[in-house]
Amino acid sequence: MDSSQIKHFDYIFTGTGLAALMTVYKMVLSGNFADKSILLLDENQKKTNDRTWCFWEKEESVWNSVISKKWDLALFANENFKRDLALKPYQYNQIRGLDFYNFVFDKLSKQSNIVFSQEKVTDINELETHVFIGTEENRYTCNYLFNSIYTKAFALTQSKYPVLQQHFVGWFVKTEAEIFNPKQATFMDFSVEQKGNTRFMYVLPTSKTEALVEYTLFSENLLSKEEYEKEIRLYLQKLGAQQYEISEKEQGSIPMTCYPFWEKNTKRVLNIGTAGGWTKASTGYTFKNSDKKSTQLVAFLQDKNLKMSSFHKKNRFWFYDLLLLDILYRHNELGSAIFSSLFRKGNPALIFKFLDEETNLAEDFKVILKCPKIPFIKALFRVIFA
CATH class of the missing domain: 1.10.260 (434 Repressor (Amino-terminal Domain))
Structure with missing residues (x-):
């Protein structure tokens, strides 16, 4: 391909997950990047409600307008006890993936310096003066690349750091009977059979008859989909739900590891999100960590002595x-x-x-x-x- 056909950008984001969208949104809010050309590349258009994020917060944040539900109370339980948790000064907040995507893309679509392209990244090659990115359709270059495409092999092919998964299947259900307390989220309910693992139910009720009910494990290996769903059915029966409808389902697997992904950062390439070690290793929580890290990154990018490899600090x-x-x-x-x-x-x-x-x-x-x-x-x- 003629080099004149290769489009150049100041910044390119490969993958438009939570970390990338938070970072670009805050770059816009800062007002300090209007003269920088930014390209977002992802094969997924982000047009579906593919996940639910939750986080606790004391004050309102820039994401307040897309929070769909807040709880002041939570429940913790195991087979022997239950405890009602008063969360103040915190609130537990829920954001639906599609609401977040729409909110951010609405803002980004109004910026003349930002382009989103639905393309699958096939090649990343760092050179001395720029980074080369290949997709199935095009070729691009940039001064700096922010990559959130997770490479499983980095963590799984080493033995120094343990690797678990936070894996789950969730059902959005509407029950005939009023069995949920919409004022209280079930944070962890370990009363389900453990079967030699760390297994719990997680319930986010939005009314007395509606909730997201999620069967979650912190363990090494995934289950068959039938096993997750069997446990959700048993739990709903235990709560007293004889009749219910499932409006949506979600499933996911989040790596839980202290593997130092940031050691893959280089002069011009910074790994972000799960690919950069932004996920809280001990819990799999992603939203709050990404919120903090993206704020730090936007400030970091305004440093005239920018050295990408020095962004991450271990604590x-x-x-x-x-x-x-x-x-x-x-x-x-x-x-x-x-x-x-x-x-x-x-x-x-x-x-x-x-x-x-x-x-x-x-x-x-x-x-x-x-x-x-x-x-x-x-x-x-x-x-x-x-």
């Missing part, structure tokens, strides 16, 4: 996550006991603050000391001497 929470994943990888059946020990008597607001990586050292120890001691001490020695 002590990465180490805490590593200990938990080491335990769950070796003894997956301990998940219920660990999370139950945290939530049985722990302060919910402090736990959320800890999971958001906003606690100080003294607060860290208040949370950590609620956990079973022996598994964590063993994991500590394994990690130190590995």
Whole structure:
């Protein structure tokens, strides 16, 4: 192909998932990138409601207008106890994928410097002065590339860092009987049979008869779809739902690992989202971490001495996550006991603050000391001497 036909951009985003869209949206809000040409490449048009994101927040954020439901209360349960959690000063928020996509793309479509193209990326090649990107239809170059296309092999072909999955199937149901409490989300219900794993139900009710009911595991291997759905049916029966309709289904698998994806960052290529290690390793939560990281990235891009490989900074929470994943990888059946020990008597607001990586050292120890001691001490020695 004639090089004159290759289109050049200042920035290209390969993949338009949560991290990419948050980052570009905030670049627009900042007003500091209007003179930069930006291309978004993804084979998916983002026209379907393919996922649901939840996060806890104290104040309103830039995403407030697309939050479809907020809860002030949550439930934690296992086979032995139930605890109602008052979340204040936090609220637990839900955003439907399609609402988020429409909100962001509506803003981006009005920017003359931003282009979205539905194309499958086939090749990325970094050169000294630019990055070359090939798709099935076109060729592009850019000064800097932000990649959110996840390569499973990076984490799965190494043995230094354990790799689990947060995998789930969810049903949006409408029941005949009024069985849900729309004021309370079920954060984790470990009363389901564990079968040697970390398994729980997650329920987001929007009315007394409507909810997203999700069967979730933190484990190494996925199940057959029938097994997830069988457990959802059993759980709905236990709640008293004899008759119900399923309006939508969702399923997903999110990698849970402390593998240092950021070490793949180079002079001109920055991996973002799950591909860049932006997912919270110990929980699989993505929205809040991506919100923070995207804000940091937009500020980082305005540094005149830009060095992409220096963007990521490892902190002590990465180490805490590593200990938990080491335990769950070796003894997956301990998940219920660990999370139950945290939530049985722990302060919910402090736990959320800890999971958001906003606690100080003294607060860290208040949370950590609620956990079973022996598994964590063993994991500590394994990690130190590995």
